[in-house]
Amino acid sequence: MVITVDGNAKINLTLDILGTRPDGYHEVAMVMQAISLHDTIEMEKTDGDITLSINVPWLRADEKNLAWRAAKLIKDEYGLQGGVAMKLVKRIPVAAGLAGGSTDAAAVLRGMNELYALNLSDETLCELGARLGSDIPFCLMGGTMLSTGRGEVLKRLPDMPATWVVLAKPRISVSTAWAYTNYDEHGAEKHPDNERIQQEIARGDRKAVAGLLCNVLESVTINKYDVISEYKQMMMEQGALASMMSGSGPTVFGLAESKASAEKIAAFLRENTDANVFVTRTVGMTKKS
Ligand SMILES: C[C@](O)(CO)[C@H](O)COP(=O)(O)OP(=O)(O)OC[C@H]1O[C@@H](n2ccc(N)nc2=O)[C@H](O)[C@@H]1O
Numbered sequence: 001m002v003i004t005v006d007g008n009a010k011i012n013l014t015l016d017i018l019g020t021r022p023d024g025y026h027e028v029a030m031v032m033q034a035i036s037l038h039d040t041i042e043m044e045k046t047d048g049d050i051t052l053s054i055n056v057p058w059l060r061a062d063e064k065n066l067a068w069r070a071a072k073l074i075k076d077e078y079g080l081q082g083g084v085a086m087k088l089v090k091r092i093p094v095a096a097g098l099a100g101g102s103t104d105a106a107a108v109l110r111g112m113n114e115l116y117a118l119n120l121s122d123e124t125l126c127e128l129g130a131r132l133g134s135d136i137p138f139c140l141m142g143g144t145m146l147s148t149g150r151g152e153v154l155k156r157l158p159d160m161p162a163t164w165v166v167l168a169k170p171r172i173s174v175s176t177a178w179a180y181t182n183y184d185e186h187g188a189e190k191h192p193d194n195e196r197i198q199q200e201i202a203r204g205d206r207k208a209v210a211g212l213l214c215n216v217l218e219s220v221t222i223n224k225y226d227v228i229s230e231y232k233q234m235m236m237e238q239g240a241l242a243s244m245m246s247g248s249g250p251t252v253f254g255l256a257e258s259k260a261s262a263e264k265i266a267a268f269l270r271e272n273t274d275a276n277v278f279v280t281r282t283v284g285m286t287k288k289s
C-alpha cells in the first residue's frame with residue numbers, strides 16, 4: 001500500500017518571548033496560522049529499512065532529516081518490525097521560518113499512524129512530535145492556534161478569516177537558534193498584544209488582525225539583513241494589508257485583501273527582487289482539538 005501525505009507550512013501572526021526556561025529554550029506565546037504551501041510525502045511499508053529520497057539533492061536525506069527521524073521514532077516507540085520507504089517532494093523553502101522540516105515530521109507521524117494502523121490519538125502524536133521539535137505539534141493540528149510553552153502547548157482558536165498570503169523568501173538562510181540567541185542580546189521594543197489579536201480573530205476582522213501582527217524576532221533579524229525591511233516596504237507599497245517576517249525568518253509574508261492583490265504584490269516582487277515568491281492562502285482547521 002502506498003499512501004500520500006501533505007504537510008502545510010505555517011506563518012506566525014505573532015511571536016512573543018516571555019523569558020528563558022531551565023531547559024535552555026524560550027517561553028513563547030504566539031499565534032500560528034497554517035497556509036496552503038505544502039510538501040508532499042509518498043510512503044510505502046518496507047520489511048524493516050527506513051529510506052528517504054528528496055526532490056532537492058542538496059538537502060540531506062539521511063538519519064538527520066526530520067522526516068526520517070519521525071519514522072524512526074514511531075518504529076522504535078511501537079517496536080515495529082517493518083520500516084518505510086519515503087519520497088519527499090519539497091516545495092516549502094528550507095530554513096525559512098515556515099516550519100518546513102517540522103511539517104515533514106508531522107506528516108510522517110500521521111502517515112506512519114495510518115500505514116501501521118496504530119490508532120494513535122492527536123494527543124499522543126503531539127507528544128511524540130514535541131520530542132523532535134517545538135513547532136511539530138502545531139504542524140500536526142493546523143488551523144489557527146495560540147502556542148505557548150516552548151511552542152508545543154496549543155490552544156485552538158477560531159479560524160482566521162480566509163486570507164491570501166504572499167511569501168517572499170530572500171536568498172539567505174537564518175538559523176532558529178541564532179535568532180533566539182540574538183534576541184537574548186538585543187531584546188525588542190515592541191511586543192504583540194496576543195489578547196487583542198485573539199479577539200479580532202474571533203470577530204473575523206481581517207483588517208484588525210492585520211494591524212496586530214508583531215514578531216519580536218523580526219527586529220533582531222532585520223538588524224542583520226536589510227533585505228527583510230526592503231521586502232516589507234515593497235509589499236506595503238503594492239497594497240498589502242500588513243507585512244511581517246515569519247518565525248525566525250528570513251521569509252517575509254504579506255496579507256492581501258484579494259487574490260488579485262496578492263498576485264499584484266507577487267508579480268512586483270518577482271520583477272524587482274531575486275526572492276523566491278509564492279502566492280498562498282490560509283488554511284482552516286482540519287480537526288477539532
Ligand atoms: C521560531 C519558531 O519557528 C516560531 O514558530 C519556533 O519557535 C521554532 O520551532 P522549531 O524550529 O521547532 O524549534 P526547535 O527545533 O524545537 O528548536 C531549535 C532551536 O531554537 C531555539 N528555541 C526554539 C523554540 C523555543 N521555544 N525556544 C528556543 O530557544 C533553541 O535554541 C533550539 O535549539
Ligand SMILES: Nc1ncnc2c1ncn2[C@@H]1O[C@H](COP(=O)(O)OP(=O)(O)OP(=O)(O)O)[C@@H](O)[C@H]1O
Nearest residue numbers: 065066094095096097098099100101104135176247
Ligand atoms: N525535512 C526537512 N526539510 C527541511 N529541512 C530539514 C528537514 N529535515 C531536517 N532539516 C534541517 O532543518 C533545518 C531547518 O529547516 P526548516 O526548513 O525546518 O527551518 P524553518 O522553516 O526555519 O523552521 P522553523 O520555522 O520551525 O524554525 C535546516 O537546516 C535543514 O537542514
